[in-house]
Amino acid sequence: MGNNNIEGKVVVITGASSGLGEAAARHLSAHGASLVLGARRADRLQSLARELTERGGRALAIETDVTHCDQVKRLVDMAVQTFQRIDVMINNAGLMPQSLLERLKIDEWDRMIDVNIKGVLYGVAAALPHMQSQKSGHFINVSSVAGHKVRPGGTVYSATKHAVRVISEGLRQEVKPYNIRTTVISPGAVDTELPNTITDPVVAENMRKFYDDIAISPDSFAQAVAFAMSQPPDVDINEILYRPTRQEF
Ligand SMILES: NC(=O)c1ccc[n+]([C@@H]2O[C@H](COP(=O)([O-])OP(=O)(O)OC[C@H]3O[C@@H](n4cnc5c(N)ncnc54)[C@H](OP(=O)(O)O)[C@@H]3O)[C@@H](O)[C@H]2O)c1
Numbered sequence: 001m002g003n004n005n006i007e008g009k010v011v012v013i014t015g016a017s018s019g020l021g022e023a024a025a026r027h028l029s030a031h032g033a034s035l036v037l038g039a040r041r042a043d044r045l046q047s048l049a050r051e052l053t054e055r056g057g058r059a060l061a062i063e064t065d066v067t068h069c070d071q072v073k074r075l076v077d078m079a080v081q082t083f084q085r086i087d088v089m090i091n092n093a094g095l096m097p098q099s100l101l102e103r104l105k106i107d108e109w110d111r112m113i114d115v116n117i118k119g120v121l122y123g124v125a126a127a128l129p130h131m132q133s134q135k136s137g138h139f140i141n142v143s144s145v146a147g148h149k150v151r152p153g154g155t156v157y158s159a160t161k162h163a164v165r166v167i168s169e170g171l172r173q174e175v176k177p178y179n180i181r182t183t184v185i186s187p188g189a190v191d192t193e194l195p196n197t198i199t200d201p202v203v204a205e206n207m208r209k210f211y212d213d214i215a216i217s218p219d220s221f222a223q224a225v226a227f228a229m230s231q232p233p234d235v236d237i238n239e240i241l242y243r244p245t246r247q248e249f
Pocket of ligand 1: 014015016017018019020021038039040041042064065066067092093094095096115142143144145186187188189190191192193194195
């Protein structure tokens with residue numbers, strides 16, 4: 001393991017095909033980590049893995065839908081098979097199709113629960129047995145400012161992000177015997193493809209304006225991940241909540 005506590009680590013990232021996951025992959029690869037990238041858009045994952053490899057890094061792209069437990073298990077098992085271990089599991093895949101409850105977009109509620117909550121649990125299920133037997137590991141779960149607050153239109157999304165924090169805190173307490181660290185990262189508005197998941201035209205337009213106005217670079221997330229990872233092994237950063245300086249909510 002290198003001096004920065006990043007070099008040489010094996011890091012699995014779900015939702016690595018764009019936005020926060022992609023930014024974290026680039027940053028960690030540049031600092032010497034081995035990356036295992038999961039998401040559904042295999043073409044984007046593969047070109048990212050190719051780019052990181054051409055720059056001298058180690059990266060593997062594995063098409064993964066986090067709503068399928070067996071696919072998440074395969075992603076993590078492939079990481080362990082290829083690189084002999086898993087040091088960090090970044091449960092990042094998520095979507096945010098916001099709308100008022102009265103619109104009854106039940107399919108979108110289901111989708112958010114499946115990806116944002118069950119996807120994280122499947123990531124835990126896939127990585128925990130390996131980390132237990134290694135007696136080391138680090139979960140980094142992505143929540144949101146919406147995991148601390150709720151406002152109209154964001155009810156189900158906020159519920160899923162609150163759930164991520166609760167799951168992470170329960171996990172933190174349960175994995176003490178195995179020397180496993182747990183970090184929740186809760187970003188504010190960051191410039192990614194996330195607002196594209198909104199189908200309600202009015203909410204989408206408002207969100208786009210909000211993001212155009214204040215969203216900050218996904219590099220902010222990469223820096224937060226690197227900060228948590230680079231602590232000495234006996235230091236466990238449990239939550240990072242950050243926003244654009246101009247963000248009120
Ligand atoms: N951007 C923000 O302002 C912000 C703020 C707070 C929290 N977050 C959280 O940050 C995380 C990443 O979002 P982002 O902002 O980077 O948005 P993004 O650019 O839309 O990225 C979302 C990622 O999740 C993946 N994904 C979606 N459904 C998936 C599935 N079923 N299986 C596997 N991967 C799936 C997408 O890949 P594929 O489509 O290729 O599968 C994509 O790589 C999310 O959990 C989001 O809630 C973002």
